[in-house]
Amino acid sequence: VQLVESGGGLVQPGGSLRLSCAASGISFSVNAMAWYRQAPGKQRELVAIISSGGSTTYADSAKGRFTISRDNAKSTVYLQMNNLKPEDTAVYYCKPPWHDDWGQGTQVTVSS
Numbered sequence: 001v002q003l004v005e006s007g008g009g010l011v012q013p014g015g016s017l018r019l020s021c022a023a024s025g026i027s028f029s030v031n032a033m034a035w036y037r038q039a040p041g042k043q044r045e046l047v048a049i050i051s052s053g054g055s056t057t058y059a060d061s062a063k064g065r066f067t068i069s070r071d072n073a074k075s076t077v078y079l080q081m082n083n084l085k086p087e088d089t090a091v092y093y094c095k096p097p098w099h100d101d102w103g104q105g106t107q108v109t110v111s112s
Contacts, residue, residue: 001025001099008092008106011084019079019106021094028075034097035068035079037090037108048079049097061087084110 007019023033032051038044048068049057056068067080077094091105 001096001101003093003095003103005092005094005103005106008108010109010111012112013085013110015084015110016080016082017084017108019081019092019094019108021077021079021103023075023077023094023096026096026099029072031096031098033068033070033077033094035077035092035094037088037092038105039087039090042090044093047092050077081108084108086110 002024004022005019007017009017011017030052032049034049035047036044037047045059047059047062048066050068050070058066065081065083070077089108089110091107093102093105095102
């Protein structure tokens with residue numbers, strides 16, 4: 001399984017970013033996909049999951065601000081992040097929940 005995250009960057013509080021994750025080496029359309037994040041000095045945490053059928057679940061910190069979506073034709077999962085806060089600063093990763101390995105992640109920094 002190969003996972004390539006992109007779309008991170010530096011954004012001001014209240015701003016938006018859209019993260020992308022291109023997956024290969026799996027039957028993408030039949031797999032749930034998830035976004036995780038790891039802030040400095042903290043454990044990695046689940047942000048959002050999308051099932052193969054498109055059902056979504058969010059961490060409380062992401063509800064109402066983040067939207068996970070998928071494009072099976074492109075084997076890509078997205079995370080639209082709105083109204084970003086400094087506490088959203090982290091490295092963001094994606095993977096199927098069952099998969100043990102992590103990609104390189106993409107850095108999101110929310111700062112004025």
